[in-house]
Amino acid sequence: MFNEACLGEFQSMCDRQVDPAAIVTWRVQVWLTTLAIAGASAIPLVPLALPVALAVMVGVTVVGLAIGWYWPVARYRRLTYRIDPMGLTINDGVWWLRQIALPRARIQHSDVSQGPLQRRYGIATLKLYTAGSRYTKVELEGLRHEDALALRDRLLAREALSA
Numbered sequence: 001m002f003n004e005a006c007l008g009e010f011q012s013m014c015d016r017q018v019d020p021a022a023i024v025t026w027r028v029q030v031w032l033t034t035l036a037i038a039g040a041s042a043i044p045l046v047p048l049a050l051p052v053a054l055a056v057m058v059g060v061t062v063v064g065l066a067i068g069w070y071w072p073v074a075r076y077r078r079l080t081y082r083i084d085p086m087g088l089t090i091n092d093g094v095w096w097l098r099q100i101a102l103p104r105a106r107i108q109h110s111d112v113s114q115g116p117l118q119r120r121y122g123i124a125t126l127k128l129y130t131a132g133s134r135y136t137k138v139e140l141e142g143l144r145h146e147d148a149l150a151l152r153d154r155l156l157a158r159e160a161l162s163a
């Protein structure tokens with residue numbers, strides 16, 4: 001849905017979604033995890049009954065593939081972020097929604113990381129480290145690599161603190 005308030009000077013204060021390529025990487029991660037769980041759940045059953053072990057393996061795989069197809073899309077729709085003069089706000093969660101507001105003044109340092117799958121699709125994870133005891137590391141995954149670098153630089157800019 002197009003929001004006219006997100007134009008011009010207010011553009012930075014509107015919710016933004018991560019890159020759609022994140023859906024592909026999340027799906028592959030879920031599917032690889034599913035295959036590992038399916039194999040691990042069937043191995044102890046092989047000495048008892050091979051047909052039962054195969055049925056468990058197929059059942060776990062089918063459920064995992066179904067979850068792996070729909071869950072990343074649902075997460076993509078819910079994962080948004082907003083940068084404003086005060087800092088960064090991240091909204092995340094499919095069933096349990098959470099909102100993390102991170103003031104610029106609390107950010108101590110940051111990293112932009114990419115795994116092999118993320119590198120293949122040109123996306124990255126922005127990691128922000130803060131002072132305090134809870135949420136000392138906040139991650140925003142699924143950003144285009146260039147956007148993650150630009151967002152990191154914008155959040156750490158000294159002149160932004162006085163804005």
